[in-house]
Amino acid sequence: MAIVTPLRLFPLAALAAMGTIAAAMDARENAAPTAFVYDPVFLEHGTGPGFPESPERLRWLTAHLETLPLSERLLRMAPDEGVNPLPWIAALHDPDYIEALRAACRNGERLMGDSPDSPISPRSWDAAVRAVGAALTAVDAVMDRRARNAFAAVRPPGHHAMPDSAKGFCLFGNAAIAARYARVKHGIERVMIIDWDVHHGDGTQVMTYEDPTIFYFSTHQYPFYPGPSGAAKNTGTGQGEGFTLNVPLAEGSGDKAVLAAFRTELTDAFRKFRPGLVIISAGFDAHEADPLGGLGWTSGVYGELTRIVRELCREQGHEHIVSVLEGGYSKRGMTEGVAAHLEALMK
Numbered sequence: 001m002a003i004v005t006p007l008r009l010f011p012l013a014a015l016a017a018m019g020t021i022a023a024a025m026d027a028r029e030n031a032a033p034t035a036f037v038y039d040p041v042f043l044e045h046g047t048g049p050g051f052p053e054s055p056e057r058l059r060w061l062t063a064h065l066e067t068l069p070l071s072e073r074l075l076r077m078a079p080d081e082g083v084n085p086l087p088w089i090a091a092l093h094d095p096d097y098i099e100a101l102r103a104a105c106r107n108g109e110r111l112m113g114d115s116p117d118s119p120i121s122p123r124s125w126d127a128a129v130r131a132v133g134a135a136l137t138a139v140d141a142v143m144d145r146r147a148r149n150a151f152a153a154v155r156p157p158g159h160h161a162m163p164d165s166a167k168g169f170c171l172f173g174n175a176a177i178a179a180r181y182a183r184v185k186h187g188i189e190r191v192m193i194i195d196w197d198v199h200h201g202d203g204t205q206v207m208t209y210e211d212p213t214i215f216y217f218s219t220h221q222y223p224f225y226p227g228p229s230g231a232a233k234n235t236g237t238g239q240g241e242g243f244t245l246n247v248p249l250a251e252g253s254g255d256k257a258v259l260a261a262f263r264t265e266l267t268d269a270f271r272k273f274r275p276g277l278v279i280i281s282a283g284f285d286a287h288e289a290d291p292l293g294g295l296g297w298t299s300g301v302y303g304e305l306t307r308i309v310r311e312l313c314r315e316q317g318h319e320h321i322v323s324v325l326e327g328g329y330s331k332r333g334m335t336e337g338v339a340a341h342l343e344a345l346m347k
């Protein structure tokens with residue numbers, strides 16, 4: 001009996017058609033929508049009256065998006081129930097801290113740890129776990145090509161969270177955990193975290209400092225909260241030496257200084273590192289209307305920064321960008337800034 005190989009069954013015309021299909025798939029990847037990952041439980045992380053990191057921030061954002069034509073083109077996603085964030089959280093956080101946070105929420109405590117800068121409520125545990133879940137879902141959507149790129153609108157934010165403690169409004173290191181997940185789950189060899197929040201992401205830096213496979217780049221107001229971690233001399237340690245790059249910016253330095261940092265320092269580092277995925281720690285508290293930050297950026301700069309990152313990715317032959325919300329405490333920064341960012345992701 002003759003064995004017919006699959007190839008012999010393929011007429012040349014079919015092979016030519018496969019080429020066309022491949023081209024069509026590429027085109028479809030480019031035409032894939034931008035994912036918007038969100039969960040209403042993020043509104044239930046209560047922080048108390050008058051606290052800047054409030055549920056109101058996401059209400060401003062979601063209400064504003066509904067008024068914009070671009071919202072019709074977003075791929076709305078909830079955190080994937082099929083992905084359990086807990087083992088990924090445990091990869092970067094101490095088990096004692098994870099259990100203490102779970103117990104503190106269950107017991108109705110109002111603060112995590114002894115610092116007043118990390119208030120919690122009974123639903124904060126669910127919100128924090130699902131914030132990580134949203135970041136992981138965004139990574140999956142982009143790497144599985146269901147989305148061209150993704151924005152995860154989460155609370156609580158993550159970049160100050162330490163391996164063993166809550167800090168600076170942050171409970172779990174959403175961006176660092178997502179970077180680790182992308183490395184392990186999707187086999188991406190090099191991931192770059194680009195953090196444009198007005199504050200230095202000291203927690204992200206701690207979690208990636210010795211890791212040469214995750215590059216941490218941050219622009220931030222300096223000197224400022226959280227202190228000396230964001231100094232330019234801090235560049236990584238051990239195997240991770242040279243894989244952290246801090247660009248401190250002076251108070252009031254405006255759009256010009258950050259654009260210069262992205263066009264020189266970031267561009268050089270990016271081309272050397274050649275990441276297969278970028279995770280943006282997208283804070284909007286460097287905005288001129290922000291009550292905490294003092295860098296004075298306009299709304300439009302968030303579009304400019306996004307375009308620079310997209311262009312750098314395209315040089316590497318991909319558009320793999322997962323953006324995760326960090327800070328942003330003014331209504332104008334959260335609505336105009338995020339809209340400019342999303343518009344540039346979608347163009």
Ligand SMILES: [Zn+2]
Nearest residue numbers: 197199285327
């Ligand atoms: Zn911030």
